[in-house]
Amino acid sequence: MFVLVLLGALSFIPLPLDAQSIDVLERDIEAVLDSMDGDFAVAVRNVDDTTETLLMNEHRMFHAASTMKTPVMIELYRQAREGRFDLGDSIRVENEFRSIVDGSRYSLTPEEDSYEELYDYIGQKRSIRTLMQEMITASSNLATNILIEKVGAERTTQTMRRYGTDSIHVRRGVEDMKAYRRGLNNETSAHDLLVILEQIARGSAVSEEASQEMIDILMGQEYNDMIPARLPGSVDVAHKTGWITGLHHDSGIVFVPNGPTYVVVLLSQNLEDEEAGVEAFARISRLIFDFMVGADRVHERR
Numbered sequence: 001m002f003v004l005v006l007l008g009a010l011s012f013i014p015l016p017l018d019a020q021s022i023d024v025l026e027r028d029i030e031a032v033l034d035s036m037d038g039d040f041a042v043a044v045r046n047v048d049d050t051t052e053t054l055l056m057n058e059h060r061m062f063h064a065a066s067t068m069k070t071p072v073m074i075e076l077y078r079q080a081r082e083g084r085f086d087l088g089d090s091i092r093v094e095n096e097f098r099s100i101v102d103g104s105r106y107s108l109t110p111e112e113d114s115y116e117e118l119y120d121y122i123g124q125k126r127s128i129r130t131l132m133q134e135m136i137t138a139s140s141n142l143a144t145n146i147l148i149e150k151v152g153a154e155r156t157t158q159t160m161r162r163y164g165t166d167s168i169h170v171r172r173g174v175e176d177m178k179a180y181r182r183g184l185n186n187e188t189s190a191h192d193l194l195v196i197l198e199q200i201a202r203g204s205a206v207s208e209e210a211s212q213e214m215i216d217i218l219m220g221q222e223y224n225d226m227i228p229a230r231l232p233g234s235v236d237v238a239h240k241t242g243w244i245t246g247l248h249h250d251s252g253i254v255f256v257p258n259g260p261t262y263v264v265v266l267l268s269q270n271l272e273d274e275e276a277g278v279e280a281f282a283r284i285s286r287l288i289f290d291f292m293v294g295a296d297r298v299h300e301r302r
Contacts, residue, residue, distance in 0.1 A: 025291045029056070032280050032287070037272035038246075041190035043265040044288055047201045047253075052262075054288070058191040061167060062267045065242030066139045067193060067249050068170050068186040072147055073217070074163075074196065075156040076132055077210040085150075087132070090125035093118065097145050100153075100171065101178040108142050108175050114223075115140035136240060137220040145173035163199060165192035190265040193251045197263045200238075201253045214238075218252060226250035227264055229282035231289055246271045248278050250285075259293050 033040050041060050046052035080087050095107045110116040115138035118126075128150070135143040148156070153170045160168040167189035172179045179185070199205040200214050218238035227250045228237040239252020251265040264285060271277040 025054075025287060028287050029284055032283055036277060036280055038268050038270045038277060041265070041267040042284065043190035043194040043263075044292075045194055045198055045263050046292065047198060047261045047263060049260075052260075052292075055191070058194070059167065059189050060267075061187050061189055062249070062269050063244065063247055064168070064170075064186040064188040065244050065247055065249055066144075067188055067240055067242040067251050067267075068168070069135050069139065069144055069242075070193070070196065070218075070240045070251070071156050071160050071168055071170055072144065072151065073132055073136060073214055074200075074205055075151045075159050076128065076147060077206040077214065078159055079151055079155075080128075081206055081210065085128065087129040088127055090127050091131065091146060091150065092125050093121045093123065093131075093142070093146065095119070095122050095142060097149065097173050097176070099176050099178045100184060101176075101182060104178065106176060106178075108145065112175070113141045114138060115143070118142045133217055133220065136217050137222050139223065139241065141174040145175075148173050160192070160196065163196055163205075165195050167192045168196070188267075190251075190267050193265045193267075194263055197251060197253055197265070201261060201263060215253065221252075225278050226266060226281040227252050227254065227285045230286035235289070243274075246274065248274060248281065250281060254289065254292075256289075256293055262288075262292055264288055 041057040041062065042054065043058045044054040079085065096105055099106060110119040115134055118134060118140050119142065131143040131147055134140040135147060153172060156170040157168065167187065169187045171184050171186055196205065200211050203211040205211045205214060215238045218240060219236060221239050223241045226241065227239050234257050236255040237252050239250055242249040247269040248271065249267045253261065253263050255261050266281045266284065268277050
């Protein structure tokens with residue numbers, strides 16, 4: 001079961017939303033999720049009017065998968081602002097990392113990464129900014145591990161605490177199998193991803209300039225089969241996906257032209273049918289969009 005909180009009226013709709021329309025949205029989302037085997041969480045907030053908030057299992061813990069790359073990006077900007085380095089500085093691309101369990105060495109393989117091209121640069125230098133973009137837009141695991149070593153997993157988690165999150169834990173790099181087998185995973189909740197994405201949307205993550213740069217990077221996301229999939233082409237989505245076996249996530253900021261800006265977080269795990277889970281999240285994203293803008297004002301068809 002979940003808790004739904006959604007109050008107030010959309011500012012650009014002349015008539016207030018009524019209880020019946022809220023009930024319809026709730027029933028529609030329930031119907032989509034009830035047809036699936038798995039665990040789910042959904043969190044939505046209108047950035048312009050926070051009384052318009054939808055919460056479903058928002059504090060349930062999930063393996064973060066690649067959604068943890070958004071906190072790493074925030075930490076990169078934070079440390080750059082402190083003067084620890086410049087985002088234009090270069091780092092040598094290496095493929096050797098140490099397990100958080102015992103310090104033993106491990107490496108990644110291009111076949112199991114979503115961005116094989118970076119492996120061609122091993123031994124060469126690449127800018128922090130470029131690696132950060134590859135971490136987000138192409139979800140490069142190799143870039144992620146290099147950057148986590150640069151900023152520190154523990155420091156990243158500490159920064160998330162200062163941002164008001166309790167559940168985001170960045171513990172390790174990708175493919176640290178010894179840590180994985182011991183349950184030492186990167187974790188998050190829908191609530192906490194909502195909190196940090198809302199701060200990015202408001203320009204309060206690190207700085208207004210850094211927040212805008214993060215939005216621009218997130219808008220370059222190459223995997224668009226969930227939140228943006230069924231939205232009109234005029235709608236911009238700055239988002240970060242994540243997936244491993246039985247788990248698919250998407251989390252981002254939706255910018256509606258002449259309409260609201262809202263944050264949406266969709267998390268799933270223990271999926272029996274992953275393809276159906278992805279499609280379900282695309283449908284839910286459209287349901288949320290129609291509700292946010294008012295279905296009678298949507299001019300582009302599904």
